[in-house]
Amino acid sequence: MTRSLIALAAAGALAVGLTAEAHADPSCPLNQPNAQIKHVVYLQFDNTHLTRDNPNVPSDLEQMPTLLNFMKSKGVLGSNNHTQLISHTADGIITTLTGVYPDRTGTGLSNSFNYYKPDGTAPFISTFGYWTNIIPDGAPLMVNESGKIAPAPWVPFTRAGCDVGMASLANTVLENNSTDVVNVFGAGSPEAGESSAQKTADFVGIAIHCAKGAASICAAPGANPKADLLPDEPGGYNGFQALYGHKYAVPPVNGGGTAMTDLLGGSFSGFPGFDGMFPKVTGAYVAKMLEAGVQVVFGYISDAHDNHPSGPAFGPGEAGYVAQLKQYDQGFAAFFTELKNHGIDESNTLFVITVEEGDHFAGVQKTGCDGINTPCVYNPGEKGEVLVLVNQLLTNAGNTTQFGIHFDMAPGYYINGNPTETDPVTRAFELALGGLTIADPYLNKTVPLSVGLADRASMKLLHMVSGDPLRTPTVVSWNEANAWVQTGGGTAVSINPAFAWQHGGIQPEIARTWLGLVGPGIRKGSVDNNTWTDHTDVRPTMLALLGLEDDYVHDGRVIVEQLHSSALPRGIRRNPDAYQKLAEAYKQLNAPFGELSRASIDYATSHIKNPNDAVYGAYLSRMQRFTERRDALAGQIKKVLNDAAFNDRPVDYGTSAFLSARAEGMIAEMKALAHVPLFTH
Numbered sequence: 059m060t061r062s063l064i065a066l067a068a069a070g071a072l073a074v075g076l077t078a079e080a081h082a083d084p085s086c087p088l089n090q091p092n093a094q095i096k097h098v099v100y101l102q103f104d105n106t107h108l109t110r111d112n113p114n115v116p117s118d119l120e121q122m123p124t125l126l127n128f129m130k131s132k133g134v135l136g137s138n139n140h141t142q143l144i145s146h147t148a149d150g151i152i153t154t155l156t157g158v159y160p161d162r163t164g165t166g167l168s169n170s171f172n173y174y175k176p177d178g179t180a181p182f183i184s185t186f187g188y189w190t191n192i193i194p195d196g197a198p199l200m201v202n203e204s205g206k207i208a209p210a211p212w213v214p215f216t217r218a219g220c221d222v223g224m225a226s227l228a229n230t231v232l233e234n235n236s237t238d239v240v241n242v243f244g245a246g247s248p249e250a251g252e253s254s255a256q257k258t259a260d261f262v263g264i265a266i267h268c269a270k271g272a273a274s275i276c277a278a279p280g281a282n283p284k285a286d287l288l289p290d291e292p293g294g295y296n297g298f299q300a301l302y303g304h305k306y307a308v309p310p311v312n313g314g315g316t317a318m319t320d321l322l323g324g325s326f327s328g329f330p331g332f333d334g335m336f337p338k339v340t341g342a343y344v345a346k347m348l349e350a351g352v353q354v355v356f357g358y359i360s361d362a363h364d365n366h367p368s369g370p371a372f373g374p375g376e377a378g379y380v381a382q383l384k385q386y387d388q389g390f391a392a393f394f395t396e397l398k399n400h401g402i403d404e405s406n407t408l409f410v411i412t413v414e415e416g417d418h419f420a421g422v423q424k425t426g427c428d429g430i431n432t433p434c435v436y437n438p439g440e441k442g443e444v445l446v447l448v449n450q451l452l453t454n455a456g457n458t459t460q461f462g463i464h465f466d467m468a469p470g471y472y473i474n475g476n477p478t479e480t481d482p483v484t485r486a487f488e489l490a491l492g493g494l495t496i497a498d499p500y501l502n503k504t505v506p507l508s509v510g511l512a513d514r515a516s517m518k519l520l521h522m523v524s525g526d527p528l529r530t531p532t533v534v535s536w537n538e539a540n541a542w543v544q545t546g547g548g549t550a551v552s553i554n555p556a557f558a559w560q561h562g563g564i565q566p567e568i569a570r571t572w573l574g575l576v577g578p579g580i581r582k583g584s585v586d587n588n589t590w591t592d593h594t595d596v597r598p599t600m601l602a603l604l605g606l607e608d609d610y611v612h613d614g615r616v617i618v619e620q621l622h623s624s625a626l627p628r629g630i631r632r633n634p635d636a637y638q639k640l641a642e643a644y645k646q647l648n649a650p651f652g653e654l655s656r657a658s659i660d661y662a663t664s665h666i667k668n669p670n671d672a673v674y675g676a677y678l679s680r681m682q683r684f685t686e687r688r689d690a691l692a693g694q695i696k697k698v699l700n701d702a703a704f705n706d707r708p709v710d711y712g713t714s715a716f717l718s719a720r721a722e723g724m725i726a727e728m729k730a731l732a733h734v735p736l737f738t739h
Contacts, residue, residue, distance in 0.1 A: 085219030085273060086353045088408075088604045094578040095604060096406040098354040099344060099397075102151055102227065103413040105361035105559060108137055108572040111419045115375035115429040118362055119572070121383035124390040129411060132404045133576030134620040135585045140592040141415050141569050143520050143650040144168045144468045144534070144562045148185040150414025150593060151228040151358070152200075155211040157597025157612035159521035159650065163208045164201035164529065166522035168562070172462045172472045173197075174528045180462035180472035186233040188241055190287060197526035198290070200229060205525040206290040211597075212267040213291060214606040215354045216298055221275045222267045223307075223347035226335045226358035231265040232302055238262070242284060242302055259328025261303030263335075264343060266310075266352060268299050275352055276301060278310040292609035304329045308343075311350035318342055321392035322385070333367055335360045337389030345396045362386055363417070363559055371558035373421050373441045375429025408577040408603060410596060416568045417559040420444060420540040422500065439499070442555035443467075443542040446496055446507065450550040457490035459483060461532070465544035468562035470531030477532070479513050479678060485671065488513070488533050492667040496551050500540055507543070508663075510536040510564055515681040516662035519688065520650050521613075533666070536564045536659075564659065569651045575617075579603050579625025589619040590642065592649045598703055602627050607704040611696055613648065615641040616703050629702040629709075636714035637702055640695060643718035646725055648692040654725045661732040684728070691720055 089095040107118045119126045129135040142153045142160055146168030149160045160166040165185055172180035173195045183193055189210050191199040202208040212222040212230065224230040232238035235257035242261075243249040249261060267286055268276035276283040276299045283299035283306070301307040305328075308316050317327045320338040330339055340357040347355045362382045363372050372379035397403060421441030427434040448469070452458070462472035471491070477484045494507040512534045517523050523530050537543055539560060561568050573591065580603075594614030601607055602616045603625060618630060618638050630637045646652040658681075665677035695717050701707035 085271060086215075086221075086269065087218060088220065088353060088606075089578070094406060095408045096353070097348055097402055098408045098410070098600070098604070099348070099402075100354075100356040100410045100600075101340070101344070101359060101412075102154060102357070103359045103361070103411075104147055105363060105415060105417050105561065106359070106413045107416060108135075109567070110374075111417070111567075112374035112423055112434070114425065114427065115434065118383060121380065121430075122387040122390060124387050124394065125411070128390070128394060128409075129574030129576060130585055131583055133409065133574060133580045133582060136573040136575070136589060136591060136617070136620060137570075137585060137587045138590050139412065139571045139573040139595075140590070140649065140651040141571060142593055143522055143564075143655075144466070145415040145564075145568050146466075146562050147414050148228050153593040154412060154414065154596045155227065155230070155356070156208065157594045157608070157614045158208075158610070159594060159613045161518075161521040161524050162203050162613070164197070164199065164524040164526055166517065166524055167464050167466075167470045167529075167531065167534075169466075170464055171470065171529050172464055172531065173526070174472065174476045178475040180474070180476075182462070182464070184233075186228060188232050188238040189229050190289070191237060191241055193526075195526065195528045197528070201525045203525050207288065209291060209608065209610055210288050210295075212354075213288070213295060214601065214608055216267055216269045216286075218606055219269045219271065219273075220354050221269055221347075221352040223344070223352045223355035224265045224267065225340050225343040225347075225356065226263050226332055227356045228358070230267075230356070232262045235262055258331070260305035261329075263329040263332060264302075264304050264307045266301040266307045266347065268301065270297060273351075274299075275310050275350065280314055281310045282306045308346070311346045311352065318346070321345075321389050321396065331367070332358070333360050333364070336366075337386050337393060341389055341393035341396070345393065345400075348397065348402055349400045359386075361559075370556050371441065373424065373434060373436045373558060374419060375424060375427050375434030376436060377429075377433040380429045380433065404576050404578075406578065408579075408600065409574070410600060411574040411576070412593075412596065413571050414593075415561045416571050417561050418539045418563065418565055418567050420500065420558050420560050438555070439553055441558045442553040443557045443560060444496065444498060444500070444540040445552050445554040446537075446541050446543045447546050447548060447550050448491075448494070448507075448543045449545040451494050451496075451507070452487075452490055454550075455490045455494065457487060459487045461487070463543075463545055464531065465542070466562050467542055467560045468534060468536045468564075469543045470534045473532045479515065479532075480671070480675060484532055485674070488666050489669055491533065491535060492663075496538070496541060498538065498540055499553060505538050507537055507541060508535040509538050510659045511663045511666045512536075512659065513662060513666055513678075515678050515685070516658060516666075519658050519681065519685040520655055536562075539563060539565050564651075564656075575599070575620055579622055581620055581622060586620060589617065590645055591617055592645065592651065594649075595645075598700075602630075602703050611700045613696065615644060615696075615699050627703050627706070629704075629706040632708035633710065633714075636709040636711045637699065640709055640714040640718050641699055643721040644692065644695045644699065647688065647695070647721040652725075654688065654728045657725075657728045657732040661728065664732075680731070684724075684731075688724055691717070691724065695721065
């Protein structure tokens, strides 16, 4: 589901007048010795695929050869990157930006979640909102493990003297034209008094977080900055400013005007909406900022498999899908040419290009077409998510428990009254839910609705329980690949042709993504199919290359396998093999899609579906103790990794071997638990 729909549910040349050539501000030290990085370009796609969704149809990236060849020939394309849980846009972006799992940002259910009110009901709220928003239960939207606003991802850059541009990256910009505008500008401000449409065009989607000083974009003639307030930032964050929205962020980088020309010659004079952020538009924003001297720029790019702006989803190889990808490729060709013409390329710029999640196509696999020479044509009923009205299925199964729900391929259920895990109401609901089946029209057979379940004990191990306990669901169900679950009236199971790309699930095509790194310090000309990484590894890798650091310990590690040894931090460079061995073991111990976590889902599912309350109670105790042990070991390891990357304390071989062996032991232990027979007495 697109970002704009979720938000609604919850509540050639560039522009006219070229700006000054890009420059590297000496107050913005982006490079380690020998790295020579002067700019950072970070691009994150929505639902864009390296692997093929139909074996006969070239994948998304294969149909964008300009981008694909740029990553493969000038840097490293890693094909073994992974998401967090749940695999969606909001937490996929935020996890990559911050380098921490969703339990430390409050985004465990991703694009939306519910929260318990004092009356025991749990209404719906969008995760998309500005970084400092407070939700109705009094907790920060971006809540960390201590109940405070999570550290913001632009802070190390602005503190170092760098301006940071944000083009549509989740929660670093204003996400809506209501609460976000009031949050930043004030209820009685002129900005808040504009019409809804004008507020979207003027203030949503684009921001520049500024460094201090006369060299900052915020100090440019005609700029209209506002205070960049981060009241909970570790170490304080006082006196910083930001430019919010197209109206205020564009003129200082665009010769004073708001009229923009996209990279393929179209025009726009306000924010085009999150679903309009194609390479030609995102690239225009990113290039304008860089050319005006904004040293670090982040950009979001909409998916190509939806018929933007409002049409139904395309299937693999469908003519509109192929045409849209061709335009994406043209946009990237113009983008790289534009940057190079202004002295910005892989010789002096770190490019980080990735995607927040993968997808499963819900539809018929067409044959006899490749999309390029012969378009794939889908008849009615041959594509579309399998829409499941779970309230009807539960009622038919004899369970009428009232609940709130986070609609999804991986729905979170909030039983009214917020009962405990062992409450009979909870147990009866989970048993009914775990027993549901549907007739999948694409598989032409009846299958279980859920392929995995997580109660709160399991969610804790999977990094899905945040510092705001009121937003933790009673149970999460990962559905079979084609099923989207919600509540409502009508046919209990049907095909919804408006949406055909499923994400949020635990299927490999959803969980496994890709990461491209290009620039000084990056190994050149390779595809890395072996190095296991996930979204949290992007942040520490970037900062290690740039000689900057956060005020917290990351959940990720530096991807040493894809960097030149000369670009590694000194603490890693002394014993890189010891660091790498420990990092590899750590990811399988702690990552949501690592070996331990994947086994834990099997372990939890078997016991949640077990009707014996004594067996279930024993599982809860064992899972709690196991999670505490895992967290303690993971905390010890990630501190060692963090110290090597940012505090010049190398990993010695003895420590690496000892901690790796302990991690491998815990992984083996969970795998053994996952194979305990069902219904043990």
